[in-house]
Amino acid sequence: MSVEGRKLVAMKILYLASAGASDATRASIPAHIAANGSSVEGQECALVLVGDATDLISREKAEKLEGLGIPPLSELLQKLFEDRVPVYV
Numbered sequence: 217m218s219v220e221g222r223k224l225v226a227m228k229i230l231y232l233a234s235a236g237a238s239d240a241t242r243a244s245i246p247a248h249i250a251a252n253g254s255s256v257e258g259q260e261c262a263l264v265l266v267g268d269a270t271d272l273i274s275r276e277k278a279e280k281l282e283g284l285g286i287p288p289l290s291e292l293l294q295k296l297f298e299d300r301v302p303v304y305v
Contacts, residue, residue: 236268
């Protein structure tokens with residue numbers, strides 16, 4: 217594939233989440249962008265949970281987390297898993 221003689225390279229995106237349950241909106245934003253942005257557009261992406269965000273992989277905590285104006289984290293993680301987006305802890 218090329219545009220005016222230049223080769224296009226597929227972009228790979230790595231989203232990093234470091235906020236934990238104490239800030240639900242900030243904690244959910246990377247998962248929201250990965251699940252409803254990159255994954256929907258067919259971009260290859262992954263989500264990395266570091267620091268306080270490592271607790272978010274717990275089903276119990278993820279089910280309680282819903283940021284302002286963002287779908288619940290449990291739904292976002294489910295969508296990432298269904299779309300086979302890697303989630304690293």
